[in-house]
Amino acid sequence: MDITEPEGDFSIEWNDNSTYEPTVRMQRGVTNVTFNGTEMIAHPEEYEGSALQYNWTLIDEDADETLRDGITESNWTYEEFTDAGEYTIRLNLTDEPSEFTHEGEGNYRAIEKTIIIERGPVPDLMVHDLEFSEEEISVGDVVIISVNVTNIGDLEAEDIDTKLRVDGELVDIDERFYQDGEELDEKVIETGETVTVKMELETEDSGERTVNVNVTAAEEPEVLWIDNEIEDTIYVEEDEEEYGLLFEIEDEDGNAIEGATVEVDGMEETTDTNGEAVFDDLEPDTYEYEVTHEGYETEDGEVEIENEDETVTVTMEEDEEDDIPGFTSLMLMFGVIIAVAIYRKKKEQG
Numbered sequence: 490m491d492i493t494e495p496e497g498d499f500s501i502e503w504n505d506n507s508t509y510e511p512t513v514r515m516q517r518g519v520t521n522v523t524f525n526g527t528e529m530i531a532h533p534e535e536y537e538g539s540a541l542q543y544n545w546t547l548i549d550e551d552a553d554e555t556l557r558d559g560i561t562e563s564n565w566t567y568e569e570f571t572d573a574g575e576y577t578i579r580l581n582l583t584d585e586p587s588e589f590t591h592e593g594e595g596n597y598r599a600i601e602k603t604i605i606i607e608r609g610p611v612p613d614l615m616v617h618d619l620e621f622s623e624e625e626i627s628v629g630d631v632v633i634i635s636v637n638v639t640n641i642g643d644l645e646a647e648d649i650d651t652k653l654r655v656d657g658e659l660v661d662i663d664e665r666f667y668q669d670g671e672e673l674d675e676k677v678i679e680t681g682e683t684v685t686v687k688m689e690l691e692t693e694d695s696g697e698r699t700v701n702v703n704v705t706a707a708e709e710p711e712v713l714w715i716d717n718e719i720e721d722t723i724y725v726e727e728d729e730e731e732y733g734l735l736f737e738i739e740d741e742d743g744n745a746i747e748g749a750t751v752e753v754d755g756m757e758e759t760t761d762t763n764g765e766a767v768f769d770d771l772e773p774d775t776y777e778y779e780v781t782h783e784g785y786e787t788e789d790g791e792v793e794i795e796n797e798d799e800t801v802t803v804t805m806e807e808d809e810e811d812d813i814p815g816f817t818s819l820m821l822m823f824g825v826i827i828a829v830a831i832y833r834k835k836k837e838q839g
Contacts, residue, residue, distance in 0.1 A: 494598040495541055495584040497529035501604065522604070523566040524578055531584030536596065539584045548577040550603075576604040612706040613642030614649075614678070615716045619702060621723060628728035632690045636702050636719060639683040646678040648707035653688055656699050662688040678706070695727045733798040734768040736760070738780055740805055749782040749805070784808055 502523040524545060531539040545560035547567060551574040557567060570576075579601045615638070622633035634653065640646045651664045666673040667685040678684050686704060701720035709717075738749045738760045745764025750757060753776050758766035771794055778801070779789040785805040792801050 493532040493535040493584075493596055495529050495531055495582055495596070496533070497526075499524055499526035499529060499580055499600060501525075501578070501602065521566055521568050522570060523564065524580075526563045526580060526582070529563075529582070532596070536584045542583050544581045546579045546581070548579070550575040550577055570606055573606050576606065578602050578604060610644040611642050611713065612640055612644045612646035612678070612680075612709045613713045614646055614704055614706055614709060615639045615641050616702060616704050616719045617716075619700070619719045619721050621700075621721075625726070626692055626723055627726045628692055628695050630692050630725075632692060632723075633687055634690055634700065634702065635685055635687045636704070637683055637685055638678060638704050640678040640680055640706075642709070642713070643680055644708065645680060646706035646709065647676075649676045649678065650705050650707075651686055651688065652703040653690065654701040654703070655690070657701075660690065662690075664688040692725045695725045698723050698725055729772050730796070731770045731772055732794050732796075734771055734776070734792065734794060735798070735800045736766045736768075736778070736780070737800065737802045738764045738766070738782075738805060739802065740785075741807070746782055746785070746805055749780055749785075751778060751780050753778045780805065 502525055503521065526541075526543060529541060531537060531541060541563070543561050543563055545557065545562075545565065546555060547557040548555050551572075556569070556576075579599065581597070581599050583597045616636050617639070618635075618637040620635050622635075623630060626632055638649075649666075651662065653660045653662045664676075665687050666676050667687060668682070673684065686702075688702075690700070692698075699720055699722050701718060703718035705714060705717050734753065736751045736758075738746045738751070740746055745760075745762070747760055747762050747764060749760040749764070749766070751760065751766040753768050756768060758768060760766045773794050773796065775791055775793045777789070777791045779787060780803050781787050782805060784807060786808050788803050788805055790801075790803075792799055
């Protein structure tokens with residue numbers, strides 16, 4: 490037995506804690522584990538002041554896989570513990586000023602410890618079902634974005650942080666939480682429960698945009714941030730200018746016609762006392778119109794709106810079928826004749 494081997498022990502540190510115990514039990518969420526051998530020293534009698542030579546090996550016992558080998562620093566951190574299980578950390582070192590070997594030649598010492606990574610009660614959020622309130626989106630539109638968030642962990646999720654990014658840029662939001670259609674007062678998700686998170690996005694730029702929503706809870710470990718975000722692509726169209734269309738309806742003498750019905754692509758307006766009807770918020774396009782009024786012939790046509798408001802003047806002609814010369818007088822005369830005939834007949838019978 491080599492009684493002049495290096496003295497001391499290495500520690501395992503996480504969450505500002507350290508231990509020298511052979512078995513370390515930690516929450517699964519702890520991913521950064523530091524192996525610290527800086528307090529170990531060469532044998533004070535034989536090799537005082539000699540520099541120690543380190544060689545670390547980390548083994549995943551469950552997978553029978555070496556995760557790290559040949560680490561020569563005295564103090565190093567492993568940042569990739571993602572699965573619960575049993576791990577072995579082995580330190581081989583020497584304080585003899587000679588070539589270091591694994592076979593124990595020279596003044597050699599080996600220390601081995603077991604780490605058990607356990608998953609404790611933590612929230613685990615899963616984000617799914619990303620939806621947008623509008624299918625066709627233009628610049629300046631306010632779109633409501635909603636996602637469903639399910640807590641599949643075994644601890645209530647509190648202090649929930651929701652982040653919205655568009656093309657990687659963080660967007661300020663005021664998110665709201667809903668369950669069964671009702672808004673929740675507290676942003677808390679119980680174990681096994683699902684809530685809907687809604688937020689507003691005002692579109693500013695046209696083109697294809699990538700929308701990403703990320704939701705995490707305060708006590709949710711980073712190793713569980715596997716399904717905490719979701720993203721989709723939307724297309725934002727250019728905001729087309731909208732214009733007004735004014736109709737001026739008059740008779741053949743230039744007098745305004747009140748009460749005329751003007752129909753434009755299924756939309757209807759009635760002329761006012763000035764014979765005017767207005768259609769607002771029309772995008773550039775070609776529109777068909779029809780103007781009707783009792784006693785006048787129907788007028789129709791089309792108008793093209795480009796980059797400015799348009800005015801259409803329509804002159805309505807009187808309906809000839811309603812204005813036969815002498816027609817009214819003739820009807821009055823027939824009425825008088827019939828009335829006289831009825832009167833005489835009654836008088837003869839009386």
